[in-house]
Amino acid sequence: MKIIASLLIGYLIGCFQSAYIISRIKGRLDIRKYGSGNAGTTNVIRVMGWKAGIITFFMDVFKAAIGVLVCSLIFDDILMGYYAGVGVVIGHNWPVFLGFRGGKGIAATIGLLTAVDIRIGLIVIGIMAIVIFISRYVSLGSILMAISIPILMAIFYTDRPQYIVLGVILMIFALYNHRANIKRLLNGTENKLGHKKNLSENEK
Template sequence: MNLLILFFGYLFGSFPSGYLAGRIAKGIDIRSLGSGSTGATNVLRHIGKRAAIIVFLLDVFKGVLSILLAKYLLLNDSWQVAIGLSTLIGHIWPVWLNWKGGKAVATGLGIFLGLSWQVGLATLGVFIIMITLFRIVSLASVSASLALPLIMFLSFSGSNISLPFLIVSLLAMLLVIWRHRENIVRLIRGKEPRIGQP
């Protein structure tokens, strides 16, 4: 049964919201433009703000839904994390799109909102601060991912530490950094575009 839930987690994550937005709004394959990502940032640059907001919310919802399903089934922390990871993997590497999906940020946020809404909101807060200060989405995304494990650790009270939650926060951080490796190179070179720039 639990393995079946992992499969459904992958299916949730692989729902191609950004790809569908491109096809419906402009008849384009968003993967052929810009960063090649199906995430909200690439949608914002090549389709528009309204589509990007919808894609962002849908991608967050995918993560939240998978964790809520796990909690509804009374699964323990380890299985909640496993389902969250399967959803994240589906988002990054969707079978329907030749394994070319998003960069793990919005769906990752949804997963952590589901696991611990306080951690999710605090991480979102880091993202908002960085995007407000610098207006560079990739910088805000990487900064939030770097802060995530620390925020998760600080969220534990006393000896009430969930090792699976801590491990998944580290894995999510590494996935986000890996998916943004080209952005990081451009950031170092001072060539990463800000919001509103092509």
């Protein structure tokens, strides 16, 4: 019951869709109808600019961290906080109030990992930053970061299988939501960071 409660609490927090809210307030538009059609940081940057994108990123990071901290305190168990963080990612990706059309959950994943274990959070941030700096592909940085999650969980939490299993689940979520990006990366047609979409363009 504690696991279910944690997932539900996290899910409801995750449904607070930062990109959608920012796009409505700042641009009076639905971000999901522009650019890639994704309600996430990268698409906000391309459609609305860096300022809106950075605000979106930190809002998503903080909401996941809040989910982890709230359930950790309620149940006095960081593992329940971890489950809540996974719930936040699910809510972010598939928000019930927005027809289950959300983002890809990368910023939220970073937030939950940092709240669960700051060492892992800093490592995944480093992986993403280095890959994006070198390649200019946000998607590649996100994909490699996701793949590293269960590996890092296995290194730091060898004796806690649930941590590793949840890490695998987070990786699967990220890879599933980046499946179109993976195809474009393999085809050499993926957009690099800095490529700004026309507001009327939707590549979905």
